[in-house]
Amino acid sequence: MRTAVLAPLVPLFALAATLGSSHAADDTCFKISDSAICLAASPKCHWVGEERDCLDGPPPPQDACRAHGDKSICNSDATLGCGWDAARGCLAKAD
Secondary structure, X not given: OHHHHHOOHHHHHHHHHXXXXXXXXXXXXXXXXXXXXXXXXXXXXXXXOOOOEEEEOXXXXXXXXXHOOOHHHHHHOOOOOEEEEOOOEEEEOOO
């Protein structure tokens, strides 16, 4: 009797196990709240400091000029080609 009750449940458990393992492989970066662990978890992960979160995929490109908070420093940076914008701050000049 017990075998007859458990027999239909075995395929359901097997299906749940395979779905769970494939889902876990996709979420390598999910729920990691430490930057060092995030970067060491996988080369596919990147850390977002503002959100304190580990996300999948490569980090989005960033404008290096955004680090300059002062107009005089921004305009004097000839290496990166930065220029000051009154509304948005320091940005890379468009070529």
